[in-house]
Amino acid sequence: MTRSHVAPDGSPVPVYLAMPAGSAPTTVHEAIAADADILELGCGAGRLTRVLVAYGHEIVAVDDDPRMLEHVTGAQTVCADIYRLSLRRRFGAVVVASHLVNRPDPADRARLLDVCARHIAPGGDVLIERYPPAWAVRPRDTVGSQGPVGVSVTIHEAGPAGFSATAEYTLAGRTWQQRFSAVHVDDDTMAAAAEAAGLTLVEWLDEARTWARLRPVGAG
Ligand SMILES: C[S@@+](CC[C@H](N)C(=O)[O-])C[C@H]1O[C@@H](n2cnc3c(N)ncnc32)[C@H](O)[C@@H]1O
Numbered sequence: 001m002t003r004s005h006v007a008p009d010g011s012p013v014p015v016y017l018a019m020p021a022g023s024a025p026t027t028v029h030e031a032i033a034a035d036a037d038i039l040e041l042g043c044g045a046g047r048l049t050r051v052l053v054a055y056g057h058e059i060v061a062v063d064d065d066p067r068m069l070e071h072v073t074g075a076q077t078v079c080a081d082i083y084r085l086s087l088r089r090r091f092g093a094v095v096v097a098s099h100l101v102n103r104p105d106p107a108d109r110a111r112l113l114d115v116c117a118r119h120i121a122p123g124g125d126v127l128i129e130r131y132p133p134a135w136a137v138r139p140r141d142t143v144g145s146q147g148p149v150g151v152s153v154t155i156h157e158a159g160p161a162g163f164s165a166t167a168e169y170t171l172a173g174r175t176w177q178q179r180f181s182a183v184h185v186d187d188d189t190m191a192a193a194a195e196a197a198g199l200t201l202v203e204w205l206d207e208a209r210t211w212a213r214l215r216p217v218g219a220g
Contacts (some may be wrong), residue, residue, distance in 0.1 A: 004174075005065075005067040006176065007044075007063075007064075007065035007067070007068055008064065008065060009180075010178035010179065010180065011044060011065075011068075011178065012169060012176040012178070013045055013065075013067050013068055013071070014171060014174070015149055015169045015171055015176060016044040016045045016047055016068065017045040017047075017071055018147060018148050018149050018171055019047060019146045019147055019149045020047075020146060020147040021047045021048050021050075021051050022146070024048055024097055024129070024211075025048045025051035025052050025055070026051075027127075027205055027206060027211055028048070028052060028093070028095055028127055028211075029051075029052060029055045029057070031125060031127060031205050031211070031213060032057075032092065032093040032125050032127070033092055033093075033125075034056070035056075035092070036057060036091070036092030036093045036124070036125070037057065037058040037059070037060075037091050037092050037093070038052060038057045038058070038059045038060070038091060038092070038093045038094070038095055039059075039060050039062070039087070039091040039093070039094045039095070039119050040052070040059055040060070040061045040062065040075075040095045040097075041062050041082040041085070041094065041095065041096045041100070041112070041115070041116075042062070042063060042082055042096065042097065042098055042100050043061035043062060043063050043068070043069075043072060043075075043077075044063060044068050044098070045068050045071040045072065046061060046068075046069075046071055046072035046073060046075065048095070048097055049061045049072055049073075049074070049075050050072075050073060050074060052095075053073070053074035053075055054074075057093075058075075059074070059075035059076070060075065060076045060077075060078060060087070060089075060091070061075040061076070061077050061078070062077075062078045062079075062080055062082055062085060063077075063079065063082075064079060064080060064081050064082070065079075066079050082096075082100070082112065082115060083108055083111040083112055083115065084111070084115075085115045085118075085119070086115075086118065087119060089119065090119055090120060090121040090122075090124070091119055091120060091121060091124060092121055092124045092125070093120075093124055093125045093126070093127060094116045094119050094120050094124070094125075094126045094127070095127050096112065096116065096126075096127070096128045096129065097129045098129065099129060099130060099131050099182060100112060101128050101129070101130050101185055101190075101193075102130055102131050102136070102162075102182040102183055102184075102185055103182070103183070104162060104181050104182065104183050106183075106193075109185070109193050110193060110196060110197070113193050113194060113196070113197035113199060113214075114197050116128070116197065116199065116214070117197040117198045117199050117216065120199075120215075120216055122216060122219060123215070123216070123219045124215070124216070124219075125213055125214075125215060126199060126213070126214040126215065127205070127211055127212070127213055127214075128190075128211070128212045128214065129210055129211050129212075130185045130190065130210055130212065131182060131184070131185070131210070132208040132209065132210050133184065133185075133186060133187075133209055134208070136162075136163070136182070136184040136185075137160065137184055138158070139153075139155045139158050139163045139165065140155065141153060141154050141155055148171060148172070149169055149170070149171050150168075150169065150170035150171070151167060151168070151169055152167070152168045153165050153166070153167050153168075154166050154168070160184070161183055161184060162181065162182050162183035162184050163181070163182060163184075164179070164180070164181040164182075165179070165180060165181075165182075166178065166179045166180075167180065187201075187209075190212055194212075194214045195217075198216060198217050199214040199215065199216060199217065200214060200215055200216075200217050200219075201213075201214055202214060202215050
């Protein structure tokens with residue numbers, strides 16, 4: 001049954017269903033036009049989606065795990081690989097949360113930004129979340145919780161380029177472990193990747209410099 005399913009990237013469905021969305025949807029909503037339609041890449045179980053829908057945005061939510069998408073409400077869902085997406089439609093905003101831009105393979109990052117560029121309307125906003133740079137250059141073990149979910153991160157290896165880690169989630173007496181690797185995406189790397197896709201890094205939206213606003217080149 002869905003409740004114990006784990007997505008191909010190791011994300012447990014029950015965990016992403018139970019974790020609160022935090023401040024991310026508000027950061028996104030306040031950064032884009034009030035009537036912007038949104039393409040959300042890697043939406044999971046719709047944690048951010050449902051808050052953005054409540055803010056009044058029309059959303060197309062994309063994930064490659066149908067068991068995640070079963071839980072997305074109020075949005076059109078598309079089951080597809082976000083690195084190869086081509087919907088032949090442009091949006092007022094494209095949103096990429098959850099540090100997907102920090103994946104180790106630079107070709108993945110290039111493909112992701114190409115997909116963003118291919119789907120953003122002229123003058124629209126591409127919003128991308130990376131690991132906070134201050135943390136990513138010196139990641140530490142952490143123990144905490146997000147709503148009912150206990151979250152601890154154990155760092156295995158870390159260097160100037162990136163890190164490998166295991167996240168352990170606990171919820172209602174169950175435990176899941178997700179091993180992952182990430183590279184540090186510094187300001188220059190983000191700007192260069194954006195430029196290669198025909199986008200410009202306009203600004204960082206938050207104090208921790210995690211959320212980038214990119215726009216099509218020439219859009220100002
Ligand atoms: C860490 S979860 C976060 C989900 C959501 N953004 C959130 O914050 O709740 C990452 C999601 O990205 C999806 N994902 C990873 N790689 C993907 C790919 N290549 N194409 C589509 N979805 C992908 C996973 O299935 C998973 O649902």
